[in-house]
Amino acid sequence: MTRIVAGAAGGRRLRVPPGDTTRPTSDRVREALFSALEAAGAVDGARVLDLYAGSGALGLEAASRGAREVVLVEAARxxxxxxxxxxxxxxxxxxxxxxxxxxRFLAGPRAGAAGGWDLVLLDPPYAVDEEALAGVLAALVPLLAEDAAVVVERSARSPEPRWPHGWPPARQRRYGETGVWTVHP
Incomplete structure (x- = not known):
């Protein structure tokens, strides 16, 4: 069962897409991730972009915790x-x-948020290779707010994402088989 961990919708259940095309972020990982993001002041009032959204669990967690705008981008119907x-x-x-x-979303006009995105959450499918992920991260550069945070969730066995030139080192956390990298470009 997937649920919202905290905030206005805390405890509410979420549906997951049928089949095995997505792997929802576990409640434990979301709880740890959002505790750190909230401590850094990165959620309340933020404009949040959830890429490869799946069920929407990450972005909806942000909305539950006070994000002012959340866009869930997902290609699978x-x-x-x-x-x-x-x-x-x-x-x-x-x-x-x-x-x-x-x-396609990042290249289009709807991605150009006024003032930029404060928090971007990426949980790409395993089929998205490192080269494609690096391209998505590069496409984010002009779309970010000044004090933005970017979070990438991958298999803990995956290499660290290739960050755009000039971005500072990322902080990595490991939760069992899940690796989470957070960077503040």
Whole structure:
């Protein structure tokens, strides 16, 4: 069972997309991740972009904890429908779902947020290779707010993402088989 861990919708259950095309971030990992992000002041009032959103669990967790705007971007039709259903069921303000490939969304006009994105969450499928992920991270550079945080979740066996030139070193946390890298470009 996947649920919202804390905030206005804390404890509420989330549906997961049918089949095995997504791997929802565990409650334990989301709890640890968002505790650290909240301690850094990166969630409350933030504009959040959740790429490869799946069920929407990461972005909806941010909305539950006070993010003012959350955009869930998901290419898989069933997953985008599930994310939309979860967002509607929770009724949190400022959440919208974009059914589109991440690369296409980032290249389009809807990605250019006024003032930039404060928090970007990426949990790409294992099929997204390091080269493709590096391209997505590079596409984010002009779209970020000044004090943004970027979080990448991958298998703990994956190499550290290739960050865009000039970004500071990332902080890595490992939760069993899950690796989480956080950087403040």
């Amino acid at each position: 069933a997953a985008a429908r599930t994310a939309g259903a979860n967002a509607a069921a929770l009724g949190l303000p400022g959440v919208r779902v974009e059914h589109e490939r991440v690369e």
